[in-house]
Amino acid sequence: MTESSSESKQIEAFRSFKLVRLLNEDTGTKFMSLLGKIGSQDAIIVAEKTAFNTSPEILAKFQEPSNLSALTMLGQNDIYHWFLASHSEPDNEKRPEIKFTFIYPATETHIKKYSRQSLRMVTETPQLYRELVKPYMESTRVGGRLNWVYNILAHQSEAEKIVFEDTDEHEGFILLPDLKWDRKTLTSLYMMALVHRKDIMSLRDLTKKDVPWLRRVGHKIASAVCEAYPEFESNQIKLYVHYQPSYYHFHIHAVAISHDGGLGQTAGKAFLLGNVISQLESMPNEESSFADIELTYVLGEDSELWQTVFKNL
Incomplete structure (x- = not known):
């Protein structure tokens, strides 16, 4: 065809x-x-x-x-x-x-994700993460839910949209416009960086030894955005990660600070990359990670995670 x-x-x-x-x-x-x-x-x-x-x-x-x-x-x-x-x-x-x-x-x-639903604040302890949340995350990575991510990383889809790529298997990532952006309105610029590493589902998998890598990735993302769109300076770009994310392959959002992205950029959902790095740096040893701390965040009542883990706690 x-x-x-x-x-x-x-x-x-x-x-x-x-x-x-x-x-x-x-x-x-x-x-x-x-x-x-x-x-x-x-x-x-x-x-x-x-x-x-x-x-x-x-x-x-x-x-x-x-x-x-x-x-x-x-x-x-x-x-x-x-x-x-x-x-x-x-x-x-x-x-x-x-x-x-x-x-x-x-x-x-998909229907639940895009439906109006009541929201809840939940507190996820390290024990709760290890025993219930992490197994849930792992279960969602099978059955093709991440096919669209792997298509991008393999240049099988959206290759023409790639703004920047670092091809290193451990250090690298692909930067391209997020599907939320129309690719025309600069005040609502919204980019996404998908890392090549497949061993990180979310910020929970980040350890103190990842700090130098995260700093390099953050710098490269901001520089690539500014090179592609000279209207911006690096301090006009907001870098953050979601927890819980919509899908469990580590990615970083790069958004114009002038853009109001709604719930996705609010406390209880968005964690600024700079703050993630600072928190990792303050941890006691190289193996310490976000899996070791308590996190509070927002969940929709129709989400699988609320229904399967938190609803009956």
Whole structure:
């Protein structure tokens, strides 16, 4: 199948989406997630409003009727697809306005992830991590959930999006735009660095001896972002990791500090890389790690981790 016919097939699938219900919405970040069907299979559309064109010419036309007129496919990796919708102006000028993340076929885990849910603060002790949380993490790394990550690391998907790569098997990483970013609006710049190492599921696996490596990686990420986007200086880029992360392969987020990323950048979810490094440095010996300390963080009540580990504690 040619690349163009593959793209046509995915656009056809996207257009055949039949809405079942609204899963979630956030007026602050202009985000909504929709559950639907394509034939008998579940699918999810995540719609995010990109930045408005606020030029005087566009503002003058803002009251005029308009609608979405075209779809441009940004990319595909495993079950994830990304589109930009275009907005037709009276003079037939088209400009990207809405970025869609299209998940098809979607699993029950995806449906729960993108649904509105109550949040809980949980405290994870070292014992709780070792006995219950770590086995849960390990169980999620089988069955293909990380295929899209391994596709990127093997240059089988999204190779054209790579901004920077350090190919060293232990030290290296791939830096590319996160699927949350439309790759156009610099004030919401959002990059992701996937490390080549596969022995780190989360910050829990980081030890004091990883400090020099983390410093080098952080410096390289900031430098690569600034080289690719000269509008930024290194102190305008925020580097952090999530706990709990959405998937258990260690990665670092690089975000413009002007970008309000919602819950993903708040206390109880985001741990600044600089603070992670400082905490590791203060540990007593080279083998000391984040597995040895108590962590408090936020979980959704519909998450697998809440349901399988914390709900009945």
